[in-house]
Amino acid sequence: MTPPPGVFDLPLPDLPLEAGARVTSHVARGWWWGPEQDLPWLRSRAHILPEEKVRENTLRVVRRTKEELQALAETPRPNGPARPDNSVPTVLLVHALTGDMRAGGAGGWWEPVIGPGKVFDPERVRLLCFNNLGSCYGSSGPADEGFPRRVDDSRFSPPEPLAKGDLRLNEHQLPATITPWDQARAILQALDALGIERVSLVTGGSLGGMILLCLAVLDPERFERMVPIAAAAEASTWVVGWNHVARQALLLDPEFPEAPARGLELARQLAMLTYRAEPGLDSRHGKNPGWSSRALYPMQSYLEYQGQKLRARFDAQSYLALLGAMDHHDLSRAPQGEPDGTWGISRIRASTLAVGIDNDQLFYPEHMKKLAERLRAQGQHAEYAEISSIHGHDGFLIEWGRLDALLRRALALPPGGGGGSRAQAVEPLTEVNLLLLGRGTVGGNLLEQLRSQQSVLAREHGAQLRVTGIVDTRHLLFDTRGVPLNQWRERLDQTQRSGSGPGDVLDVLERLRRLPTPVLVDCTAADGMGFLYAEAFKRGIHVVTANKKPLALPWESREQLFSTARANQRAWHYETTVGASLPVIRTLADLVRTGDRVRLIEGCLSGTLGFLCDQLTQGLPLSKAVRLARERGYTEPHPRDDLLGLDVARKALILARELGLVVSQEDVEVEPFVPKQLLAEDDVERFLTSLEAWDKAFASRIEGLRAERRVLRYLARVEPPAKEGQLPVLKVGPIAVPQEHPAARLRGSEAFVAFTTERHTEWPLLVQGAGAGGAVTAAGVLADVLEVARASTGRALARSA
Numbered sequence: 001m002t003p004p005p006g007v008f009d010l011p012l013p014d015l016p017l018e019a020g021a022r023v024t025s026h027v028a029r030g031w032w033w034g035p036e037q038d039l040p041w042l043r044s045r046a047h048i049l050p051e052e053k054v055r056e057n058t059l060r061v062v063r064r065t066k067e068e069l070q071a072l073a074e075t076p077r078p079n080g081p082a083r084p085d086n087s088v089p090t091v092l093l094v095h096a097l098t099g100d101m102r103a104g105g106a107g108g109w110w111e112p113v114i115g116p117g118k119v120f121d122p123e124r125v126r127l128l129c130f131n132n133l134g135s136c137y138g139s140s141g142p143a144d145e146g147f148p149r150r151v152d153d154s155r156f157s158p159p160e161p162l163a164k165g166d167l168r169l170n171e172h173q174l175p176a177t178i179t180p181w182d183q184a185r186a187i188l189q190a191l192d193a194l195g196i197e198r199v200s201l202v203t204g205g206s207l208g209g210m211i212l213l214c215l216a217v218l219d220p221e222r223f224e225r226m227v228p229i230a231a232a233a234e235a236s237t238w239v240v241g242w243n244h245v246a247r248q249a250l251l252l253d254p255e256f257p258e259a260p261a262r263g264l265e266l267a268r269q270l271a272m273l274t275y276r277a278e279p280g281l282d283s284r285h286g287k288n289p290g291w292s293s294r295a296l297y298p299m300q301s302y303l304e305y306q307g308q309k310l311r312a313r314f315d316a317q318s319y320l321a322l323l324g325a326m327d328h329h330d331l332s333r334a335p336q337g338e339p340d341g342t343w344g345i346s347r348i349r350a351s352t353l354a355v356g357i358d359n360d361q362l363f364y365p366e367h368m369k370k371l372a373e374r375l376r377a378q379g380q381h382a383e384y385a386e387i388s389s390i391h392g393h394d395g396f397l398i399e400w401g402r403l404d405a406l407l408r409r410a411l412a413l414p415p416g417g418g419g420g421s422r423a424q425a426v427e428p429l430t431e432v433n434l435l436l437l438g439r440g441t442v443g444g445n446l447l448e449q450l451r452s453q454q455s456v457l458a459r460e461h462g463a464q465l466r467v468t469g470i471v472d473t474r475h476l477l478f479d480t481r482g483v484p485l486n487q488w489r490e491r492l493d494q495t496q497r498s499g500s501g502p503g504d505v506l507d508v509l510e511r512l513r514r515l516p517t518p519v520l521v522d523c524t525a526a527d528g529m530g531f532l533y534a535e536a537f538k539r540g541i542h543v544v545t546a547n548k549k550p551l552a553l554p555w556e557s558r559e560q561l562f563s564t565a566r567a568n569q570r571a572w573h574y575e576t577t578v579g580a581s582l583p584v585i586r587t588l589a590d591l592v593r594t595g596d597r598v599r600l601i602e603g604c605l606s607g608t609l610g611f612l613c614d615q616l617t618q619g620l621p622l623s624k625a626v627r628l629a630r631e632r633g634y635t636e637p638h639p640r641d642d643l644l645g646l647d648v649a650r651k652a653l654i655l656a657r658e659l660g661l662v663v664s665q666e667d668v669e670v671e672p673f674v675p676k677q678l679l680a681e682d683d684v685e686r687f688l689t690s691l692e693a694w695d696k697a698f699a700s701r702i703e704g705l706r707a708e709r710r711v712l713r714y715l716a717r718v719e720p721p722a723k724e725g726q727l728p729v730l731k732v733g734p735i736a737v738p739q740e741h742p743a744a745r746l747r748g749s750e751a752f753v754a755f756t757t758e759r760h761t762e763w764p765l766l767v768q769g770a771g772a773g774g775a776v777t778a779a780g781v782l783a784d785v786l787e788v789a790r791a792s793t794g795r796a797l798a799r800s801a
């Protein structure tokens with residue numbers, strides 16, 4: 001049983017700051033989560049806060065008097081081990097500007113990636129995070145009585161006397177200058193006080209990333225791996241510029257320095273605009289549908305809310321100190337007290353995974369990319385990876401699936417620092433969480449394949465595929481720990497859906513979104529799934545589907561779905577919708593991507609109709625062939641649905657749209673397999689009997705074709721217009737093909753697609769094989785899921801190679 005996380009106070013030696021002031025009665029407030037065996041050590045080194053006090057102080061400014069600080073330093077601690085168990089690796093987290101030390105547990109800033117069974121698992125590693133020096137959540141900072149002021153920055157000469165009314169330089173009203181070197185030194189003091197000599201991995205984003213870079217430079221031997229995210233080796237002029245304006249907003253508040261309120265709100269509002277990128281803001285705070293000259297735009301209320309929230313929870317002097325720290329970040333400047341000469345990145349020995357965010361407008365991803373390049377050039381192990389996020393800089397607090405994958409990768413980096421000679425870490429798995437809709441032929445086979453293949457998938461693909469939910473028309477099962485795959489049927493059958501609408505599935509999507517690499521897998525043939533896909537994309541969930549219907553929606557609705565997926569940077573895979581596990585969509589996409597021009601697509605796309613054609617050619621009467629197909633489970637419950645040709649028409653439509661043709665269902669000319677008048681019969685048995693009247697006609701047609709060396713096939717044709725102004729040809733129907741035609745060779749329920757293109761003219765490019773069946777279709781769905789897993793890790797890592 002893992003104990004709950006704890007918060008502790010740690011009295012530390014005085015800390016001389018870079019600019020010359022000195023922090024006395026120095027204290028760091030820390031957060032710990034780890035194995036039970038850590039507790040005697042932690043109790044002997046630090047004062048663990050009672051739970052009520054932690055709750056009471058959560059995101060509340062801590063202001064301590066000198067006496068309180070003194071008393072803390074003098075409180076005795078029980079005897080116990082001076083060092084923690086070395087066999088448990090230590091992971092150090094460094095928080096960003098206004099965060100606190102509570103990285104995990106309920107409300108922690110990285111809660112979704114920390115906890116039992118998650119990437120940072122307190123049963124396997126010791127997690128530590130300290131409130132940064134200068135902050136106001138329990139470590140020494142300007143909110144404490146006696147914290148030094150700017151006038152104490154003794155290393156630099158005092159400023160010119162103030163002009164009357166000029167607040168900017170009134171040094172008595174400003175906190176002492178703090179730099180990330182100072183903040184890193186405070187953390188090193190805390191690690192020393194706890195007896196932690198080695199840190200297996202240190203990570204953090206934004207200001208946290210800057211501080212951890214300072215740690216890796218100041219004490220290169222101590223840190224084996226580091227993951228700076230959305231940070232830089234020095235504060236750019238851009239960052240300094242934004243901080244300057246934010247600071248002015250605060251200083252100009254009429255209540256400064258006693259209790260600036262609006263100024264702090266404005267500073268935060270301005271900062272929020274640099275933390276978030278336009279696409280994310282648009283998607284979450286788009287304009288009101290109605291217009292009014294008085295109502296706030298959603299974006300305005302969002303900023304007001306953010307401003308007020310920070311004012312209620314943060315200290316203005318701390319905010320100034322921390323903005324200043326960011327400004328003064330520069331790894332190439334030797335920190336005060338250290339010799340000049342070789343300083344900066346060249347001292348780093350940690351193996352590095354530097355992470356940028358593609359839409360980051362505060363710390364452009366190039367900074368992280370360059371850092372990795374520099375480290376590689378000096379012989380370090382360094383990789384670069386990018387988080388793709390519509391939200392920009394704050395992506396490191398939002399994109400959980402990607403973060404999970406990257407942190408797993410980081411844990412597996414070979415150790416640098418002083419641990420270079422140790423054995424390589426074990427490659428952790430990429431966790432993918434599936435919500436499966438439909439447990440029929442395809443869904444059922446998929447669950448069976450996942451059960452039997454789990455260890456192979458982990459070994460060969462590095463993917464841990466967990467089924468967290470299964471839904472059919474009457475049952476809904478969801479378990480964040482994963483559904484045991486040898487009991488899924490019993491577990492699912494014990495549940496009941498709460499209604500017939502999509503409401504309960506939406507609730508489950510809300511829970512799924514919080515898990516690493518969430519994927520919605522649709523193995524139904526249900527209508528209306530497009531709505532659920534859109535809701536999934538908006539929640540950052542990928543979609544894999546075997547269901548053709550959402551792809552055959554009217555053109556605008558389908559486009560809307562694609563654009564929602566793109567806007568949220570989610571994957572949508574549907575390879576099985578045309579040829580079960582045959583790589584039809586992928587082949588077509590590759591032809592188009594490489595600039596080939598498709599002139600004709602021909603295919604036998606229905607396993608059921610292929611089987612019927614084959615049986616008829618072998619001499620079986622029509623009515624018997626349909627009965628046989630039905631007995632073997634190849635047809636829909638009413639075989640009419642196959643014989644209508646609508647399913648093939650949908651597949652032709654999907655292929656045509658993949659070519660970029662703006663076409664709809666009505667544009668596909670459909671000739672059913674049997675005469676239309678037969679298809680009106682609703683009763684299955686009467687329908688099958690009615691086919692007997694056509695046995696003769698079909699037999700003589702087949703005979704006639706045989707004499708002409710031709711065979712009957714149910715063929716789909718997609719022919720893009722050869723010239724501008726012409727219309728595309730989309731046709732599905734029974735057709736007689738010569739014996740040399742590739743379709744003539746098909747046997748049983750085999751399917752084929754032939755692409756005639758500018759490059760493949762003489763011999764069309766053929767894709768052929770089993771075109772239906774639960775097992776092959778499920779395998780195709782699984783391949784699509786693995787593609788999502790690969791893209792969420794492999795692509796970025798490959799880019800860094």
Ligand SMILES: NC(=O)c1ccc[n+]([C@@H]2O[C@H](COP(=O)([O-])OP(=O)(O)OC[C@H]3O[C@@H](n4cnc5c(N)ncnc54)[C@H](OP(=O)(O)O)[C@@H]3O)[C@@H](O)[C@H]2O)c1
Binds near residue numbers: 442472546548
């Ligand atoms: N079978 C193949 O060879 C093949 C090949 C390529 C593509 N596909 C496509 O794959 C999909 C599944 O085919 P299948 O043969 O597995 O069908 P199936 O055996 O009829 O199974 C369909 C499943 O979907 C469930 N379902 C229906 N509506 C639902 C809803 N609104 N919400 C949640 N679950 C719902 C059903 O639940 P109940 O059990 O409660 O009825 C059933 O479990 C279809 O779109 C099909 O066109 C199939």
